[in-house]
Structure formats: C-alpha cells, structure tokens
Amino acid sequence: MLQGMPIGLVFGTMPFLLKAHVGYADIGTFMLSTYPYSLKLLWSPIVDSLFVDAWRVPGTSITLSLGRRKSWIVPIQLLIGAGLVALSFKIDTLMEQSHAGIYTITAVFFALIFFAATQDIAVDGWALTLLSEENVGYASTAQTVGINIGYFMSFTVFLALNSVEACNKYLRFRPMSTPILTLPGYLQVCGVCFVLVTLWLLVFQPEEKEKDEDMGVREVYANMWRICRLRHVQLLLIVHMICKIGFQANDAVTGLKLVEHGLGKEDLAFAVLIDFPFQMIFGYLVAAWSRGRTALRPWLIAFAFRLLCAAASMGMVAGMPQGSDRISTSYFLLIIASTVMNSFATTVQFVGITAFHTRIADPVIGGTYMTLLNTVSNLGGTWPRYFVLRMVEFFTVSHCTGPAGIDMEKMDNVLQYAPVPLQLGECSSDAGRQRCQSMGGRCTVERDGYYYTSAVCIAVGALTLIFFIAPVCRRLQTLSSAAWRLPKSAAPKRAS
Numbered sequence: 234m235l236q237g238m239p240i241g242l243v244f245g246t247m248p249f250l251l252k253a254h255v256g257y258a259d260i261g262t263f264m265l266s267t268y269p270y271s272l273k274l275l276w277s278p279i280v281d282s283l284f285v286d287a288w289r290v291p292g293t294s295i296t297l298s299l300g301r302r303k304s305w306i307v308p309i310q311l312l313i314g315a316g317l318v319a320l321s322f323k324i325d326t327l328m329e330q331s332h333a334g335i336y337t338i339t340a341v342f343f344a345l346i347f348f349a350a351t352q353d354i355a356v357d358g359w360a361l362t363l364l365s366e367e368n369v370g371y372a373s374t375a376q377t378v379g380i381n382i383g384y385f386m387s388f389t390v391f392l393a394l395n396s397v398e399a400c401n402k403y404l405r406f407r408p409m410s411t412p413i414l415t416l417p418g419y420l421q422v423c424g425v426c427f428v429l430v431t432l433w434l435l436v437f438q439p440e441e442k443e444k445d446e447d448m449g450v451r452e453v454y455a456n457m458w459r460i461c462r463l464r465h466v467q468l469l470l471i472v473h474m475i476c477k478i479g480f481q482a483n484d485a486v487t488g489l490k491l492v493e494h495g496l497g498k499e500d501l502a503f504a505v506l507i508d509f510p511f512q513m514i515f516g517y518l519v520a521a522w523s524r525g526r527t528a529l530r531p532w533l534i535a536f537a538f539r540l541l542c543a544a545a546s547m548g549m550v551a552g553m554p555q556g557s558d559r560i561s562t563s564y565f566l567l568i569i570a571s572t573v574m575n576s577f578a579t580t581v582q583f584v585g586i587t588a589f590h591t592r593i594a595d596p597v598i599g600g601t602y603m604t605l606l607n608t609v610s611n612l613g614g615t616w617p618r619y620f621v622l623r624m625v626e627f628f629t630v631s632h633c634t635g636p637a638g639i640d641m642e643k644m645d646n647v648l649q650y651a652p653v654p655l656q657l658g659e660c661s662s663d664a665g666r667q668r669c670q671s672m673g674g675r676c677t678v679e680r681d682g683y684y685y686t687s688a689v690c691i692a693v694g695a696l697t698l699i700f701f702i703a704p705v706c707r708r709l710q711t712l713s714s715a716a717w718r719l720p721k722s723a724a725p726k727r728a729s
Contacts, residue, residue: 234380234386235313235426236349236379237379237383238423238426238427239317239342240387241388243342246387246391248263248489249392251335251338255331257625261618261619261621262339263342264619267618268343269349270353270611271612273354274605277604278454279450280351280354280358281453284302284304300441300442301359302356303359305352306359307434307435309352309355310428310431311431313348314423314425314427314428314431315428318420320341322417385505391414393502393503395413396412396497396498396499397411399497460719465712468705470609474612475702476702477614477617478693479540479693479697480690480691480694482543482625482683482686483542483687484618486621486683486686486687487549495553495560496553496560500560507569507573529589529706530585532581532585532586532589533702536578536702538574539582540694542571546571546687547688587607590610593712593714624682624686627682628681629678629681634677660677
C-alpha cells in the first residue's frame with residue numbers, strides 16, 4: 234500500500250494538478266519521472282545480492298537486525314518518507330512557478346519513483362520467505378491489492394478530498410472555499426505513514442536468514458544478455474517496445490482533455506473507482522482465455538479493440554457538451570462505459586501477455602527471464618508518453634483574442650511588442666486560459682493537437698499490428714518451449 238502512494242501521485246494525480254499551471258509539453262517532461270519503474274531490471278541483481286545482517290547505530294551500543302531485504306527496505310522507506318515531508322513545504326511554490334518549476338518537480342518525483350522501484354525489488358524477494366509455505370502463493374495477490382489500494386488513495390480519494398466542489402457537495406454541511414485535503418497535507422500524511430511503518434518493521438518484524446543464491450550479480454547480468462541474444466526473444470522485445478504506441482494518446486491525454494472541457498477531476502476519479510471491481514472480475518475471467526499455445530490470440534484481439542476505444546474516445550471528447558457547468562448524467566455514464574471497455578481490453582492484454590511469459594520462460598532462470606520480459610513490457614508503455622504529450626502541444630494552435638470592440642491591431646502598433654497572443658497570455662494551460670478571461674479576452678483553439686496526435690498514434694498502431702505485430706505473434710506462439718531455452722552451455726551451474 235505504501236508503494237502505491239507515490240505511484241498513484243505520479244501516474245494519476247500530478248498530471249491533473251499540473252495541468253492547471255503548465256501545458257502538455259511540460260506534463261510530458263514530468264512523465265519522465267516514471268521511467269525508473271520501467272528500468273528497475275538494471276539494478277535488481279544488485280538489490281538481490283548486496284546486504285548486511287545488522288547495523289550498529291553510531292555512537293551507541295544499539296545494534297539493529299536487518300537482513301537481505303530489510304537492508305534495502307528500511308533506509309529506502311525512510312528516505313521516501315523524509316522526501317515526501319520535505320517536498321510538502323515546497324510543492325505549492327514549485328507548481329506556481331509553472332514552466333520554471335517543472336524540472337525540479339520532475340527530478341524530485343524521479344528520485345521518489347526510483348526509491349519506490351528499488352523497494353519493490355526487495356519486497357518481491359522478501360515475499361517468498363516472509364509468508365509461510367502454504368501462503369506463499371498469495372504473495373502476488375497481496376502486493377497487487379496493496380499497490381492498488383495505495384494508488385486509489387493517492388488518485389481517487391485524494392482528488393475527491395482535494396476538490397472544493399466535491400467536499401462542499403458531499404462532505405460538508407456548510408460550504409467553504411478550501412478543500413478538506415491539500416497536496417502538501419497529503420504529502421505529509423504519506424511521509425509520516427512511511428516513517429511509522431518502517432520503524433515498526435525495523436523493531437517488530439524480524440527477517441529470517443535466506444539461503445545463499447546460486448548466481449551472483451555478474452552471472453545474472455550475463456544470463457540477461459544471453460536471453461536477449463535469442464532471436465525469438467529479440468522479436469518479442471521489439472513487439473513490447475512498439476505495441477503500446479497506438480493507444481498512448483488515449484491513455485495519457487483523453488482524461489486531461491475531458492477535465493479541460495469541463496469534467497470535474499473528482500468525477501473522473503470516481504469513474505476510475507467504478508472501474509476497479511471490473512478489473513478484478515475481468516482478470517479472473519480472462520485467465521481462462523489465455524492458456525495453452527494460443528495465449529497471444531486474445532492479446533491480439535484486445536489490441537485491435539483498444540485501437541477502436543482510442544478512436545471512440547476522440548469522438549467522445551469532440552462531442553462533449555460545451556457551455557454548461559456540469560455534464561449530463563447520460564454523458565457521464567458514457568464516460569464510465571468507455572473507461573470500463575478500455576479497461577477490459579487492457580486487462581485482457583495484461584493477463585494474456587503474462588500467461589505467455591510464464592509459458593516461455595526458461596525454468597532454470599525463470600526469475601531473471603520473467604523480470605526481463607515484464608520490465609521491457611512496462612517500458613513499452615512508458616517511453617512513448619513523453620513524446621505523445623509533446624506532440625499534443627506541438628500540433629495545438631491556440632491564442633488569446635482581445636475583448637470585443639477593441640482594435641487589437643492599433644493596440645499592437647502602440648505597444649510595438651510581439652503579436653497579441655503573447656501580450657494577453659498563453660492558452661495551453663488552465664492558468665493561461667483563466668488569465669486570458671480575467672483580462673477580458675477569449676481563448677480560441679484553431680487546431681487541437683489532441684486529435685492530430687491521437688490519429689497519428691492510432692494509425693501507427695494499426696499499421697504495426699497488421700504488418701508486424703500480428704504476424705510475429707502468431708509465429709511466436711506456435712514455437713515449442715525448447716525454442717525459448719538458453720543453450721545448455723549457457724545455463725547457470727547449480728551448486729551441488
């Protein structure tokens with residue numbers, strides 16, 4: 234659950250909060266902070282291999298018992314907690330700096346996600362020995378549920394408590410001009426939770442000593458390289474790196490556009506909350522469809538369906554009613570239906586590709602094999618997001634026009650400055666649009682880059698699906714398990 238808190242902030246909440254201060258290009262810059270979670274494979278062997286059994290507090294006779302996993306979990310969680318508390322005192326100032334503050338915010342959250350990813354590596358390993366033998370099968374379930382709870386606390390719950398409108402309507406007897414929970418306040422709550430849980434873990438939760446691993450750090454890295462040299466693996470890795478381009482604009486921008494057009498952030502978070510139980514149900518049902526030698530068939534069908542969902546989302550945003558404070562119930566239900574259908578397709582793909590990874594992984598080095606494939610799969614959904622958000626800003630043409638009845642050409646000649654749009658302010662951020670309106674102007678969007686970017690993404694996704702991804706996947710799923718194994722000469726030697 235703790236791990237899901239910073240993840241929910243970075244992947245869910247922060248883009249919506251930043252949209253009030255910066256444009257899509259700067260949000261794309263911020264999304265670079267998500268990269269460590271997709272690159273943790275690079276340092277996971279180090280986390281698994283280096284540790285200390287105990288640590289003596291300097292200047293005292295107190296010795297703290299650690300171990301292979303707590304050696305990493307304890308200091309990292311304390312760093313995350315301290316970082317969140319320290320950030321809470323500066324976050325409002327940094328966000329008000331708009332473009333100038335985005336790089337500092339990105340760097341800070343990059344560090345937080347790096348620590349969270351490192352913690353995840355250690356927790357994954359500890360789960361195998363922390364739970365009893367009869368309950369070890371529940372390790373992945375416990376982690377998934379915990380991360381999702383933390384994610385929804387930082388996204389759904391926080392956005393609702395951070396919305397003045399939602400608080401006044403549902404949680405207060407008397408309206409007020411401030412939300413129940415501010416971003417600095419939530420960061421402080423999260424930081425304190427990290428510190429308290431870590432202290433409990435340090436004092437009351439001992440770690441049993443694990444048996445020495447058969448492979449060292451160098452051998453793990455060597456086996457990763459040997460896996461990547463297999464021709465079939467190389468094709469699968471290429472598929473992973475390009476397969477999520479087609480729906481990147483839908484995943485990264487559609488929600489922001491709905492909020493920009495009048496949907497409340499808390500309403501969007503509520504739609505995601507409704508979607509959560511459907512994800513659980515779909516995951517259970519899809520597992521039966523993704524077995525055997527056709528595990529990638531439902532994945533391919535869901536791929537095409539997600540492209541259709543992306544196209545439908547463009548129409549949903551374009552047809553969103555304008556000029557009203559609140560959207561109608563029927564349109565909100567349409568948004569929920571779209572969210573659930575896209576989630577269904579996403580779940581089918583996730584379960585399908587995970588089942589395929591499980592089937593092809595060499596059992597001799599199954600952990601390394603699975604980690605490599607899953608990491609590259611995650612990276613395929615992370616790396617395009619920066620470029621997609623940049624494209625939205627690049628293709629968008631908008632400006633702030635002057636009040637009716639004013640000859641802006643004459644004013645321009647008098648001021649002898651740059652064109653009028655620069656004088657009245659930009660219209661790419663919520664703050665820019667509000668500033669334009671406060672000066673009596675009106676933001677005019679001549680070309681919305683969202684539609685151009687989404688169309689490009691869908692076209693690329695359709696072309697790669699038809700001419701590369703589908704043929705390759707059909708061929709890969711027919712291969713025998715032996716085709717995915719490392720040569721015996723390259724297999725790790727087992728200790729006798």
